[in-house]
Amino acid sequence: MICILALIVFGVLGIFSATHREMALEAFDCVFRRVTLRKCDSGLDRRLKSQITGKLMAKNPAVARLAFRHFELISWFFTILFVASTVYAGIGGYNYYLYGNCNGPNEDGFCIFDPLGSNSKFSAAQADESCSAGPQERGELTLDGVNVELFPRIDRNAANDVVFIGCYACPYTRQSYPAIRELLARDDVDFAFAHLPVKEDIRAASDILNCVNEAGSGKFVEFNDELFSADASVLENEDGLLDAVGRIGLDREAIRQCSHSERIQNLTRLQISEIRKTGIYGTPTVFVNGEAVVGPKPLRVYARLLK
Amino acid sequence: MNVENVRRDFPLYERRFNGSPPIYTDSACVTLKPNQVIGAMSRYYREFPACAGRSSHALGREVSEEVKRAREAVRKFIGAGRPEEVIFTRNTTEGINLVANSLKLGNGDAVLTSDKEHNSGLVPFLLLEKKGVRHKTFQFGDLGDFEKKLTGDVKLVSTAITSNLDGTSQPAKEMAALAHGNGSLVLLDGAQAVPNRKTSVKELDADFLAFSGHKMLGPSGTGALYGKLDFLKALNPFMVGGGTVKNSTQEDFEMEDVPERFEAGLQDYAGILGLAEAVKYLQRIGMENVERHEQELNGYLSKGLAGPGMAILGDADPKSRGGVISFNIEGIHHHEVAGILHESANIMIRSGMHCAHSWFNSHSMDGSARISLYLYNTKEECDAIIEAIGKIKRLI
Numbered sequence: 255m256i257c258i259l260a261l262i263v264f265g266v267l268g269i270f271s272a273t274h275r276e277m278a279l280e281a282f283d284c285v286f287r288r289v290t291l292r293k294c295d296s297g298l299d300r301r302l303k304s305q306i307t308g309k310l311m312a313k314n315p316a317v318a319r320l321a322f323r324h325f326e327l328i329s330w331f332f333t334i335l336f337v338a339s340t341v342y343a344g345i346g347g348y349n350y351y352l353y354g355n356c357n358g359p360n361e362d363g364f365c366i367f368d369p370l371g372s373n374s375k376f377s378a379a380q381a382d383e384s385c386s387a388g389p390q391e392r393g394e395l396t397l398d399g400v401n402v403e404l405f406p407r408i409d410r411n412a413a414n415d416v417v418f419i420g421c422y423a424c425p426y427t428r429q430s431y432p433a434i435r436e437l438l439a440r441d442d443v444d445f446a447f448a449h450l451p452v453k454e455d456i457r458a459a460s461d462i463l464n465c466v467n468e469a470g471s472g473k474f475v476e477f478n479d480e481l482f483s484a485d486a487s488v489l490e491n492e493d494g495l496l497d498a499v500g501r502i503g504l505d506r507e508a509i510r511q512c513s514h515s516e517r518i519q520n521l522t523r524l525q526i527s528e529i530r531k532t533g534i535y536g537t538p539t540v541f542v543n544g545e546a547v548v549g550p551k552p553l554r555v556y557a558r559l560l561k
Numbered sequence: 562m563n564v565e566n567v568r569r570d571f572p573l574y575e576r577r578f579n580g581s582p583p584i585y586t587d588s589a590c591v592t593l594k595p596n597q598v599i600g601a602m603s604r605y606y607r608e609f610p611a612c613a614g615r616s617s618h619a620l621g622r623e624v625s626e627e628v629k630r631a632r633e634a635v636r637k638f639i640g641a642g643r644p645e646e647v648i649f650t651r652n653t654t655e656g657i658n659l660v661a662n663s664l665k666l667g668n669g670d671a672v673l674t675s676d677k678e679h680n681s682g683l684v685p686f687l688l689l690e691k692k693g694v695r696h697k698t699f700q701f702g703d704l705g706d707f708e709k710k711l712t713g714d715v716k717l718v719s720t721a722i723t724s725n726l727d728g729t730s731q732p733a734k735e736m737a738a739l740a741h742g743n744g745s746l747v748l749l750d751g752a753q754a755v756p757n758r759k760t761s762v763k764e765l766d767a768d769f770l771a772f773s774g775h776k777m778l779g780p781s782g783t784g785a786l787y788g789k790l791d792f793l794k795a796l797n798p799f800m801v802g803g804g805t806v807k808n809s810t811q812e813d814f815e816m817e818d819v820p821e822r823f824e825a826g827l828q829d830y831a832g833i834l835g836l837a838e839a840v841k842y843l844q845r846i847g848m849e850n851v852e853r854h855e856q857e858l859n860g861y862l863s864k865g866l867a868g869p870g871m872a873i874l875g876d877a878d879p880k881s882r883g884g885v886i887s888f889n890i891e892g893i894h895h896h897e898v899a900g901i902l903h904e905s906a907n908i909m910i911r912s913g914m915h916c917a918h919s920w921f922n923s924h925s926m927d928g929s930a931r932i933s934l935y936l937y938n939t940k941e942e943c944d945a946i947i948e949a950i951g952k953i954k955r956l957i
């Protein structure tokens with residue numbers, strides 16, 4: 255049994271060192287012999303057993319005795335443990351590939367492949383000062399009954415629908431933007447951007463966004479490019495936002511006036527209430543063909559959900 | 562003999578394994594090397610790293626001179642009559658192979674060996690069987706059986722004086738006399754005898770004696786073959802080339818004299834000088850002191866280890882086992898014993914079949930653990946071994 259364990263461990267170490275490679279070969283030979291119901295004659299199992307017993311004996315004879323007498327049993331135990339954890343690691347790796355997190359879709363438990371959890375963080379969708387994620391009710395996320403047409407959109411009549419709900423000022427939305435930007439560039443994707451001003455002081459950004467969107471089709475994308483790459487501090491004053499409007503070649507005064515209009519402010523209000531219908535608890539939340547992905551994921555996670 | 566003084570000559574004891582010096586008891590395989598031997602080897606590389614014999618420059622002459630002295634030292638050590646009777650080899654194995662392949666043995670001839678030979682004393686003759694040479698065995702140490710097997714077709718008796726498997730020895734002198742009476746030649750494997758007690762080829766009346774330098778403080782890969790001059794001259798060298806001929810034409814060659822004709826190609830001069838230094842070291846200590854020291858320690862250790870579950874191979878009397886204690890503990894595999902001794906107490910022993918598979922196989926055993934003591938081992942080390950083995954026994 256110890257040989258199976260040795261095979262796997264030395265097999266992995268063998269990638270890095272030649273001595274371990276030899277031991278892995280020996281372990282392989284041993285496992286092969288056991289599988290074919292012969293005796294393992296390389297002595298590897300005995301060597302490992304005596305090394306372990308000897309080391310223990312120098313420290314604690316009673317433990318050494320236990321290890322020596324029940325060596326086969328202990329090896330079984332560790333082998334099962336090892337195989338089980340390998341399977342778990344495999345599942346984790348698979349989940350990480352699919353969802354950007356080892357634990358499954360929109361989970362944010364610890365993941366060894368993303369130890370800082372940067373793929374799974376999000377900002378709380380309920381407004382507070384800092385955009386920080388607090389404890390949230392997490393219901394089901396859905397686009398059912400949500401009027402996507404209210405939001406700035408690129409409609410190519412394409413096979414895939416992507417709805418990106420985020421907030422200019424929130425760090426994880428900002429982190430997710432490059433991947434989203436790539437999604438949006440694909441010509442098989444219809445795209446909508448729903449801005450959720452989780453902090454009250456960037457509500458003006460929503461109003462301005464709506465005016466920019468009315469000023470020219472696809473202009474909102476240029477505006478997003480500006481805001482997501484700008485320093486977050488400019489988002490909190492109107493001048494900073496209007497500077498961005500200027501940079502994409504629109505009339506800042508006209509946009510300013512538009513954004514103060516009753517009509518636009520109502521639209522923004524309506525948009526926010528539509529967004530709430532999704533059950534959103536954190537930004538960014540991206541719906542790809544109706545399936546929700548929370549937190550800034552690698553592009554592959556979104557792309558996998560495309561048709 | 563003062564062991565503490567002896568130990569100071571061995572640089573290995575300056576090394577620490579887990580904080581303490583090693584307890585090295587695998588000397589039947591290879592012994593440690595004293596500074597004197599290391600110094601002699603390094604002297605060759607530093608002062609005259611050149612060819613012997615072939616070159617007439619100052620360095621070449623110096624090497625030739627040193628090799629000559631080395632041959633003389635080895636001659637003296639084994640009590641041979643003439644330095645030409647000493648051929649430098651790489652080890653015992655080479656010596657035995659040299660004789661096996663150079664003697665004119667053929668169809669109908671037989672070689673008699675014991676049933677406890679090291680592979681080096683067995684396989685060369687098993688190979689000769691393919692040429693029609695018969696191979697017969699007698700029971701190791703059993704003179705009666707030996708005499709019985711010593712039939713007229715036996716052209717060569719080849720056997721170990723001392724077994725590496727359990728340390729027991731045979732009455733080699735009596736056996737040589739019987740063999741000579743039968744008209745057979747006698748090749749003695751001295752690998753485990755020459756290092757451990759005074760061995761005189763004259764006294765044994767051996768026709769050939771092979772032994773290894775690395776088992777007697779010498780450098781690794783050194784050894785010698787003694788042969789009575791007339792017999793050496795009658796051999797057909799099987800490995801020839803540079804150094805083995807005086808002259809050659811496109812069609813023929815003129816063989817060198819003995820012993821050079823058996824030393825083909827450039828030799829391990831540093832090793833040869835190291836071997837000579839080892840021999841001198843042992844002579845300074847005195848082989849009778851080496852033997853007595855081993856016997857004392859073996860007596861002490863065997864007594865300390867005796868008890869239920871412990872089976873020591875070979876003669877019960879430690880005095881007739883030299884420095885060797887080959888044993889099995891009931892319930893624990895010998896490889897495990899060796900591994901645990903090493904891991905728990907830095908005790909280095911050998912386990913397995915000790916290259917004597919044929920004996921173990923014919924006794925349906927898969928090996929033993931073997932402690933082999935030498936002049937640098939101490940009573941304190943024996944105490945540590947006794948304690949560690951006691952703990953191992955308690956594992957089961």
Ligand SMILES: Cc1ncc(COP(=O)(O)O)c(C=O)c1O
Pocket residue numbers: 589590652653654655679681682721723724725750752753773784916
């Ligand atoms: C009795 C005996 N013969 C022959 C040999 C072979 O010696 P070497 O390996 O030095 O040729 C040994 C080595 O252990 C031995 O113990």
